[in-house]
Amino acid sequence: MGEFDLIARYFTRPARRSPLGVGDDCALLAPAPGMQVAVSSDMLVEGRHFLSTVDPARLGHKALAVNLSDLAACGARPLAFTLALSLPSVDESWLAGFARGLFALADAHGCELVGGDTTRGPLNICITVFGEVPAGAALLRSGARPGDDVWVSGTLGDARLALEVFRGRLALPPALMQLARDRMELPTPRVALGLALRGIATAAVDLSDGLAGDLGHILRASGVGATLDADAAADRLAGARHPDHAALPPQGAARHALALAGGDDYELAFCAPPAARAAVEQAGRDAGTAVARIGRIEAEPGLRLVDASGAPLAAQAFASFDHFA
Amino acid sequence: MGEFDLIARYFTRPARRSPLGVGDDCALLAPAPGMQVAVSSDMLVEGRHFLSTVDPARLGHKALAVNLSDLAACGARPLAFTLALSLPSVDESWLAGFARGLFALADAHGCELVGGDTTRGPLNICITVFGEVPAGAALLRSGARPGDDVWVSGTLGDARLALEVFRGRLALPPALMQLARDRMELPTPRVALGLALRGIATAAVDLSDGLAGDLGHILRASGVGATLDADAAADRLAGARHPDHAALPPQGAARHALALAGGDDYELAFCAPPAARAAVEQAGRDAGTAVARIGRIEAEPGLRLVDASGAPLAAQAFASFDHFA
Numbered sequence: 001m002g003e004f005d006l007i008a009r010y011f012t013r014p015a016r017r018s019p020l021g022v023g024d025d026c027a028l029l030a031p032a033p034g035m036q037v038a039v040s041s042d043m044l045v046e047g048r049h050f051l052s053t054v055d056p057a058r059l060g061h062k063a064l065a066v067n068l069s070d071l072a073a074c075g076a077r078p079l080a081f082t083l084a085l086s087l088p089s090v091d092e093s094w095l096a097g098f099a100r101g102l103f104a105l106a107d108a109h110g111c112e113l114v115g116g117d118t119t120r121g122p123l124n125i126c127i128t129v130f131g132e133v134p135a136g137a138a139l140l141r142s143g144a145r146p147g148d149d150v151w152v153s154g155t156l157g158d159a160r161l162a163l164e165v166f167r168g169r170l171a172l173p174p175a176l177m178q179l180a181r182d183r184m185e186l187p188t189p190r191v192a193l194g195l196a197l198r199g200i201a202t203a204a205v206d207l208s209d210g211l212a213g214d215l216g217h218i219l220r221a222s223g224v225g226a227t228l229d230a231d232a233a234a235d236r237l238a239g240a241r242h243p244d245h246a247a248l249p250p251q252g253a254a255r256h257a258l259a260l261a262g263g264d265d266y267e268l269a270f271c272a273p274p275a276a277r278a279a280v281e282q283a284g285r286d287a288g289t290a291v292a293r294i295g296r297i298e299a300e301p302g303l304r305l306v307d308a309s310g311a312p313l314a315a316q317a318f319a320s321f322d323h324f325a
Numbered sequence: 326m327g328e329f330d331l332i333a334r335y336f337t338r339p340a341r342r343s344p345l346g347v348g349d350d351c352a353l354l355a356p357a358p359g360m361q362v363a364v365s366s367d368m369l370v371e372g373r374h375f376l377s378t379v380d381p382a383r384l385g386h387k388a389l390a391v392n393l394s395d396l397a398a399c400g401a402r403p404l405a406f407t408l409a410l411s412l413p414s415v416d417e418s419w420l421a422g423f424a425r426g427l428f429a430l431a432d433a434h435g436c437e438l439v440g441g442d443t444t445r446g447p448l449n450i451c452i453t454v455f456g457e458v459p460a461g462a463a464l465l466r467s468g469a470r471p472g473d474d475v476w477v478s479g480t481l482g483d484a485r486l487a488l489e490v491f492r493g494r495l496a497l498p499p500a501l502m503q504l505a506r507d508r509m510e511l512p513t514p515r516v517a518l519g520l521a522l523r524g525i526a527t528a529a530v531d532l533s534d535g536l537a538g539d540l541g542h543i544l545r546a547s548g549v550g551a552t553l554d555a556d557a558a559a560d561r562l563a564g565a566r567h568p569d570h571a572a573l574p575p576q577g578a579a580r581h582a583l584a585l586a587g588g589d590d591y592e593l594a595f596c597a598p599p600a601a602r603a604a605v606e607q608a609g610r611d612a613g614t615a616v617a618r619i620g621r622i623e624a625e626p627g628l629r630l631v632d633a634s635g636a637p638l639a640a641q642a643f644a645s646f647d648h649f650a
Contacts (some may be wrong), residue, residue, distance in 0.1 A: 025398035026456070028363055028364075039352045039407060040407075114366060122449070124368070130364070141348075142427075221349070
């Protein structure tokens with residue numbers, strides 16, 4: 001199968017909302033009047049962002065999910081995406097699975113594939129996603145203010161828990177491993193929550209490298225610091241709320257590390273003033289996404305960790321994931 | 326050097342026109358009222374799109390140039406781009422050179438880097454570029470009509486000529502090789518010409534895989550055919566006009582093949598009615614880009630080749646470059 005047949009068979013569908021989709025030199029996007037276009041790009045490399053053994057449908061889902069998560073963190077509504085794909089060979093069953101997972105998530109968010117590129121080479125998936133957001137309404141990293149609460153959505157640390165099992169560093173009961181593996185392979189981008197938080201949250205970031213590191217982006221961009229309750233963060237481990245939780249091996253500091261620096265969560269961390277607590281909780285209910293308050297923004301720069309009793313914990317062990325470290 | 330230091334040192338510059346640039350979850354683009362956003366994405370893989378020995382500054386230029394060429398083919402004005410980069414290691418002298426070549430071309434076109442991604446992995450460069458074009462004014466592949474002239478910009482076949490030398494399949498005098506190598510490594514995206522052709526050209530395509538194959542996209546999208554003068558196309562070889570041209574090894578059919586199927590030209594092929602010939606030539610002068618008339622659109626589907634005397638040539642030898650063939 002040639003390059004153009006491959007594109008036609010697996011990656012060409014009629015453009016519905018965009019004026020021009022796959023098959024010309026460029027695609028055309030027509031944002032509604034008054035809207036800005038939010039753009040984000042993520043590149044996934046085999047062995048680094050996913051295991052070579054992953055189900056291709058799950059990989060297709062995840063490749064788009066991690067990009068939609070960036071739109072969610074800006075409060076942008078998904079519009080379209082491009083897909084650039086480097087493939088070592090044409091494996092039709094892999095392509096069919098990848099496209100199935102990709103388009104299922106794209107359709108769920110009304111986000112259409114408008115263009116891209118395919119080439120032969122080491123497996124690499126680069127998606128660039130486009131959303132729209134009213135001018136001035138985007139959630140930024142720079143708006144956090146002292147006194148704001150720090151919130152997180154969904155669950156934390158489960159993807160890393162699964163990765164540690166794949167690496168042979170710990171074992172989990174099968175039901176718990178399935179739950180953790182689903183969180184690693186099928187992350188849920190919090191698009192509805194990001195939209196619901198427009199006008200409520202003062203700052204937001206998506207959690208890809210781990211809560212401690214990613215919250216650090218908000219702190220630096222906003223010129224503030226924060227104190228986080230590490231026990232409250234660790235309670236966000238889905239595994240900690242599972243019936244088998246007593247069998248969950250990581251305890252204490254290791255559980256803190258999973259929640260604070262596990263990475264691959266694709267949840268939102270965001271800030272909002274205490275007066276907005278009811279509004280945040282309503283936004284979570286409207287979006288069908290759990291939200292939990294786990295800390296407080298302070299004027300003093302830096303990130304401080306405490307346990308549930310308020311006693312300080314060492315923070316330096318929870319550095320962010322870094323692809324080049 | 327870590328991932329965030331790398332981005333800060335080599336790829337972060339203040340956003341000038343975009344409301345939000347590098348350093349948040351998304352970048353924000355604000356197209357002017359009435360404008361659509363043209364989007365194109367190209368992925369470059371070492372050993373397939375460039376040689377591992379290429380000067381990194383030239384690679385930075387080319388990685389953006391091939392994307393700007395897609396905007397040119399749509400008649401879109403460059404606005405911004407994202408860069409996703411997979412690197413086997415952090416080589417600061419390579420990064421500095423790559424960034425220098427990339428930003429020199431970006432600055433020449435007022436096209437700013439607004440975001441992207443970096444990761445460790447086999448060398449892979451994925452750029453997604455954004456331009457703006459008034460609604461309804463984009464040059465498409467689908468507008469060619471029987472009777473239209475077929476035009477090409479600039480020169481054809483020189484990049485492939487250099488590649489054949491690198492592959493050891495032919496030898497060139499040094500001055501001619503330098504010229505061909507510059508065309509391979511430093512293509513000139515025809516952005517000004519694309520803008521000047523809005524309202525004049527009926528269809529356009531950028532030449533990345535070779536004239537015969539890329540013109541085929543226009544023919545299929547427009548439901549037409551064409552006859553091309555292969556000798557006129559071969560005259561577009563810059564080498565054919567060089568003082569050393571008598572020493573240019575490819576002759577006859579091989580020279581036709583270079584011009585018609587060499588690939589990597591990043592010129593425009595476009596169509597316009599005969600009544601617009603003076604306007605096309607004026608657009609070429611305004612853009613500082615040579616344009617040449619090399620064929621005619623016809624109602625009968627398919628591509629037919631003739632020589633300068635009008636005698637038919639076999640077309641099947643000039644298939645398009647295909648990454649998976």
